[in-house]
Amino acid sequence: MxxxxxxxxxxxxxxxxxxxxxxxxxxxxxxxxxxxxxxxHPGGVSIVAVTDKEKILLVKQYRKPAEESLLEIPAGKLEKGEDPLLCAKRELLEETGYEAGFIKHLITFYTTPGFSDEKMYLYFAKDLKKYTAQPDEDEFLEVYEYAPEELWEMILQNQIKDSKTIIGILYYFKMRNSL
Amino acid sequence: MxxxxxxxxxxxxxxxxxxxxxxxxxxxxxxxxxxxxxxxHPGGVSIVAVTDKEKILLVKQYRKPAEESLLEIPAGKLEKGEDPLLCAKRELLEETGYEAGFIKHLITFYTTPGFSDEKMYLYFAKDLKKYTAQPDEDEFLEVYEYAPEELWEMILQNQIKDSKTIIGILYYFKMRNSL
The missing domain is CATH 2.20.25 (N-terminal domain of TfIIb)
Incomplete structure (x- = not known):
């Protein structure tokens, strides 16, 4: 039909x-x-970034629509005409201070195709090297590191409640042996 | 801070x-x-519904913001004051024609907390009994059934590109032995 x-x-x-x-x-x-x-919406990127000790980086940020601070994987919106891969590298460095030695695209999805055209490009990053976080002037972020098993518990306990973050963590569980 | x-x-x-x-x-x-x-946004529900032959139900629907038809798990928005569990049962029956003998809440998440307050309540349903689908007058749906392994391939091939659907399928893989 x-x-x-x-x-x-x-x-x-x-x-x-x-x-x-x-x-x-x-x-x-x-x-x-x-x-x-x-x-x-211009679309966005998000990054499952894994340290050498197999910890996943999260950032905590106040989200006005939710009226609470949420734990999310590093993410940001695309500038006009920006390549998603470059955007992912930029946002990871700005938000967490880490530069990725290895970064690859995993999947792309619509966040809410019922009412928005926003596309989210999900990346995986490893071989991280620490510099200094450079958040935007009006961004107030705290960076955390968690073991994958802790994150799974946090999803079940409703301590992680952001869709792209849940996708990133669950994807990592499904693929961790081949990433 | x-x-x-x-x-x-x-x-x-x-x-x-x-x-x-x-x-x-x-x-x-x-x-x-x-x-x-x-x-x-009033919030919504979505349902990972699994048949006795371990097939997962998807519906195909034109999504104007994406300008294409997308394969998604059955879902719908909450009516004002509606209980999410009742909404999940209602939407499953309306969209697929199946009534769930067993249905339970899995997790709740924000779809896009950067710009929307939409909350999505994700359910798992089994022991399905077939009646007749009753879509809304202006809904044009096709119902499909896929094995979980097919769905994982379809995520990797970008044939499934809806966030709640990806969460539902990945969650099922993580939990299938305990659901």
């Missing part, structure tokens, strides 16, 4: 620092017209 | 069918003021 929804018209609602919002009027496969609310 | 961002004022930008958008002016830990763009 052809599922495509054809755009009838687009209404731009908002242009922000991080996201834009538009509402598309679309024609459904049954010919009816409805609306789709779409958050435009 | 106290990371909390105190709300100075809130500007409501948009109220939609699925999401609202607001921009909060916040005071950072260093005293500076900046803005946070926040997409309000």
């Amino acid at each position: 052809e599922q495509k929804e054809v755009t009838v018209c687009t209404n731009k609602i908002f242009e922000g620092k991080i996201i834009n919002l538009r509402v598309d009027e679309v024609k459904l496969p049954n010919g009816k017209v409805t609306t789709r609310e779409i958050v435009e | 106290e990371q909390k961002e105190v709300t100075v004022c809130t500007n409501k930008i948009f109220e939609g069918k699925i999401i609202n958008l607001r921009v909060d002016e916040v005071k950072l830990p260093n005293g500076k003021v900046t803005t946070r763009e926040i997409v309000e």
